Amino acid sequence: METVKISPKFRVVIPKRARETFNLKAGEELEVCIVDGSIHLRRPPKIRRLRGMAKGMKWKEDDRDHSDRF
DSSP: OOOOOOOTTSOOOOOHHHHHHTTOOTTOOOEEEEETTEEEEEOOOOGGGGTTTTTTOOOOGGGSOTTOOO
């Protein structure tokens, strides 16, 4: 485990070993989650992972909101 310091602007540097392990790139976005009093950083899920999630579901007419049409 490695430790980091919080800068006066509340910034932290992700240690090189962690950046290489998770193949993090400059400019990449991470989500900050607070779980049981701990701070967790994680990559946001890609929208492609949601493809086909509702496949095979039976939709009823009242499941859909027709008032939100563009």
